[in-house]
Each structure stands twice: as C-alpha cells, then as structure tokens.
Amino acid sequence: MDFDLTDEQQQFRDALRRYLDREYSFDARQKIVMSQAGVDARHWNAFAELGLLALPVPEAQGGFDGGPVDMLVVMQELGRALVVEPYWATAVGIEALRLAASAEQGELLERAGRGELRMAVAFNEPHARYDLFDLRTTASKQGERHTLDGRKSVVQHGAQADYWIVPARLGDEVALFLVPRDAANVDVTDYRTIDGQRAATLVFRNTQATRLNGGAATFAKIADYATLLLCAEALGALDALDRATVDYTKERKQFGAPIARFQVLQHRMVDMLIRTEQARSITYLAAARYASDDAATRTQAISAAKARVGQAARFVGQQAVQLHGGMGVTNEMPAAHWFKRLSIIETTLGDVDYHLARFASQPAFHDLEGA
Template structure:
C-alpha cells in the first residue's frame, strides 16, 4: 500500500506550514490561549481562505470533498503548530452532517468559515462508552426536545451548532441544536492543553433530528471513528515536533564539555522515540485508508489499532522529550511541555490505550491461535 502524499497534497501541506510558521509561532499561540475567547478569529478566517474548512465539505455544497488522507495532511500540520482553533471539532461536525445526509446550508456555511460545529460525544458517567446515553429526546418527525447533560464537549462554547447523540424510545439518534436555542446551559472552560471545552445542559431544548431513522448507532460510531482518526493524525504532528525539538536541544546542550547528543545512551533514547513515532504513523495511515471501507469491523479495527499505538507513542515520546530537556521541559515557556500536554489529552479523548485494545480484540477479525 502506497502512503506517499500526492503533489497537490504536498503543495497544500507546504502552504499551510508556511502560514503557520509565519503567523502561528509559539508566542502568538500563547497569547491566543491566554485570551478570553481562546481562539483567534484572524486565523479562522485564514483557514477558510486557505481552503482548510472547505476541504472536508462535499463538492455539492461547495467544498473540495477531501478524503481521510487529505485530512491526515492537515491535522499533522495543526498538531505540529499546536493550533487551538476549533478545526477538529468543526471537521467532525461536517462529517456528521455528511453522513446524516444533511443537505441544508450548514455544510456550505461551515466550508466558508461562517459557522463552527461541535459533536457532543461525552457524558460524565459513561467514561468511554459512547452508547451509555442518558440524554433523551422526545418528539416526532424531525422536531424534538432534548433533556440531559453532555460533558467535555470540545469547543462547545465556541460552536454555533452542536450535533448531539441521544436516545429516542431506546434507540440512538443524532440531533442538531443551535447554540442560541432556548433551555440550554453552557459552561465553558480551558483544558490543560490550552484548548477549550464545555459542559452542555439541555432542559427540553428544541432540536432537529439529523438524517431521520436511518441515522443511528452505526452512524454515530462511524463519526466517532472519524474523530478518533483525526486525533491520531494530529498526534503525529506533535510527535514529529517533539522529536525534532529534542534532537535540536541535545545538539546544543553541553555536559562535560560536549553536546549531550554524543552520549550513546541518549542517542538510543532518541532512536526509540523515532521508532515509536514511525510505528504510530504507519497504523494511522492504515486507518486513513480503511476509514471509508464498507466493512465496519475492518474500519473499527484499523482505527482502534491506530489510537492504541498512537497513545503508547504519545506517552513514551512525551516523557522522554521532557526528561531529555531536563527541568526546562516542565516549564510553560518551552513548547515541549505543551506538545506533551496536548498528546496527553489526545490519548484520553474518545478512548485511551486500554479501551481501544479491548475494542480491537473484541472485533470478529481478531483471533488468537494457541501453540
């Protein structure tokens, strides 16, 4: 299987990297994190101009119909630059609208950068079980009211529309709720990685069903797999950046009159960091190739394999990078600490290593042959 990026993908990556290197340096990023809004409006407009927001939108709604490999290119660059704008949340929302066959103007507006989206995956009691839903919906047709609470909604307070999973007469369904809807409580906060999240409370809040009766548990699981794959791709960018920063620091930091990069034990550590990263890259590329597979089990297996391996790499590479930087690696003045924080959040979002290993082994394609 060939995982080489095409010419257009490489050109797109280079253009995005040039923008981020020039306009989204670490100091600029820190000012955005410290701001009240927590996002940079000028960068969101720039993302729209660069075509990032239109990339996952279908052509019928004015987008580029970018596939998983195209998104892999984008998310790696955003992870490398520690971007805090709600791109991941909106991209996942766009995929939810696409899978729900929602042909309204929301997709077009999202592609133009006019609105932001968020999917409310989590409920506080459920840990990583997506289908342990206590949020319920009451109604008929496509008009419903929601009751329940969603926690850790990524960029929930910055969104204009939420996609909310809930149960209708025992079955899973997806709903669209505008953030200006009545009877909705929003509590926003900053997470340890500089991103923003929110707790949403629905008390008979008006909602519109997404996709009718055909959009249920299987669609919700597929949306979650898409979101998980994008997180893996973002983690690759952070892992690459950590490796580069650690090697550069080891070449400059002197001990006993020589750079510490000359110590064989530390060379071995940095090689192990690179091996972890490349193994994570391989399984993430496989997940990108399998995401649109008609075989749901094959897709789920590839995504869980990627999330588990990325989680292992995130912990190992992050810990080694901090240790090799010494005390400086723990300070907020060094980007290495922020890459590690972001990787730690990614590792525990939509299932940690243990969760995805258990999911992987529970799928029909997995078998163990005794000797």
C-alpha cells in the same frame, strides 16, 4: 502501501506550513490561549481562505470533497504548530452532517466550508467514561419537533460552536440531533483545558432540536472519524517533539560536550523516532480503511491506530521531558505543551487500554486466534 503524498497534497501541506510558521508562532499561540476567547477569528478566516474548511465538504456543497488522507495532511500540520482553533471540532461536525444531514440541511455544509459557522459533536457524558453509547441524554418527540434533556461534558470547543450535533436516546434507539447555539434552555459552561484548548459542559432542559438521519451505526462512524483525526494531529506533535528534543540535546552541554553525543541518549532518541514512525504507518492504514463498507474492518483499524498512537504519545512525551530536564515541564518551553496535548489526545475518545480491548473484541481478531 504507498505513503507518498500527491503533488496537490504536498502543495497544500507546504502552503499551510508556511502560514503557520509565519503567523502562528509559539508566542502568538500562547497569547491566544491566554485570551478570554481562547481562539482567534483572524486565523479562522485565514484557514477558510487557505481551503482548510472547504476540504472535507462535499463538492455538491461547494467543497473539495477531501478524503481521510487529505485530512491527515492538515491535522499533522495543526498538531505540529499546536493550533488551538476549533478545526478538529468543526471538521468532525462536517463529517457528521455529511453522513446524517438531509438535503435541506446542505446549506450548513456550504456555510461551514466558507468558514461562516463552527460545529461541535457532543460525544461525552459525565458518567460514561469511554462508552459513547452509555447515553443518559434523552430525546422526546413533540409533534414534528424533538426536545432534549441531559448533560454533555468536555465538548471540545462547545462554547465556540454555532451548532452542536448531539447523540441521545430516543426510546430504545440512538439518534442524532442538531441544536443551534442560540437555542433556548441550554446552559453552557466554557473553560480552558490543560493543553490550551477550550471545552464546555452543555446542559439541555427541554431544548428543541432537529433530528438528523442515521442512528447508532452513523454515530460510531463519526466517532471513528474523530479518532482518526486525533491520531493524525498526534503525529504532527510527535514529529515536532522529536525534532525539538534532538535540537535541545545538541545545545545542552554536560562535561564539556553536548549531551547529544552521549550514546545512551542517542539510543533514546532513536527509540522515540521508531515509536513515531510506527504510529504514522498504522494511522495511514486506518485512514485507508476508514471508508470500508465493513464496519468491523474500520473499527479494528481505527482502534489499532489509536492504541499505537497512545503508546507512542506516552513514550515520546515522557522521554522528551526527561531529556529536556526540568525545562521540559515549564510553560516557556514548547515541549511541555506538545507533551500536554499528546496526553489529552491519548485519553480522548478512548485510551490505550480501551482501544486494545476494542480491537480484541472484533471478529477478525478471534479468527486469527483460531487460525
């Protein structure tokens, strides 16, 4: 499989990296995290100007129709810079609309591509852990409209979103609904998570909503897309953490010499790099298989990537903290923040154990067992 980027992808990556290096330093990022809003409209507008928001939008709605590999390029750079803007949430919302919106709702995709609105998919419920289909949020039909009742938890950038995409039970089926931020009878509790991101709890009480197309299969594909983007973001954080650790060990001295000269520590850093490259390879494979017509093939590839990325996140993060010493867990060091973000990614939309079990449950795995 060819992992080389096209010329256009390289140019896009380089432009984004230059912007983030110039405008989104670690200190600038920390000021945003500690602000009341937790996000910065100036950077959001810059992302729109750079084309990040139009990238996943279909050409018919004025976007660039970027595929999964294009999105991996973006997410890796955002992970490297520890970006806290609601890009992941909105990109997943755009994919949800692309898969489930009607023609009349195409305007939302156009506005999202211009940076005029943000979205969030409310995946989680408090009781369900990683089972996205264990839904207690229910929908009722009232004439041409529907209403929702239920609670969604840890909705990433939920309070910053202009629209929520909400899965709910409608009778015996899973359905997707679109809810505007200004809808009546919604309670929103916004808070900062340990990795500097924002999340929210949403409580719906007889809240009016618009049903989207698609059901359980569409929701599963949206969740796989969200998981794939998280894996890509983790790759950027892993790359940055590997580099920061090497640089730190070149500066830190013990017994009159930089600790990077100690062979046992060199072996640790090589192991960190190996775990990162393994995660990269399987994530790119998952990106190639995301568009597969066979849902089982897509599911197996996504779960394999999330499990391997989760293993790499835990190993690289723990080794980096140890090699940094006590400094590795202080807020003054970027390494601590990459470690926190990787820890959250590892437990978002399924941890290592969950995805290993999901991988093993696919028919192709049992076919291999019998071979």
